[in-house]
Amino acid sequence: MKTKAVSRRLEMDVAGATSLPVEVLVQTVTVTVIFAQRDSVWHTGVTVPDGADIATVLRRSGFAQLFPDYPLETVAVGVFGRRCRLDEKVKQGDRIEIYRPLQFDPMESRRRRAAHRKTAKHQSEFRPRRVRVVDNS
DSSP, X not given: OEEEEEEEEEOOOSTTOOOEEEEEXXXXXXXXXXXXXXXXXXXXXXXXXXXXXXXXXXXXXXXXXXXXXXXXXXXXEEETTEEEOTXXXXXXXXXXXXXXXXXXXXXXXXXXXXXXXXXXXHHHHHSOOXXXXXXXX
């Protein structure tokens, strides 16, 4: 974890007191945000306050502005390949991965392939065999 010192001046209205600089320590963590497309990978480093959640990291990364077509209402994210929710806290060095939405339902694709195999299996029984003609002349 990195520590940044942020100077802030507080006005004190106590008799004889003047403006005093006060150091406020802010703990920050640096994480990486990654979004892989078919032909390219976008990634950026984001520094957020310690205790920030994944939703805050996504907002600060600028992902929504760079990819406006991505459906943010159903965003799927993970940390190092483990799927997680947007309200989970991030740790130093985390890699937040934004997953693409599925194009097809996996179960429907499996059913379609099984039906295709079944029809292909029965087709070979009824299809006439090719006869190879050898010309010996």
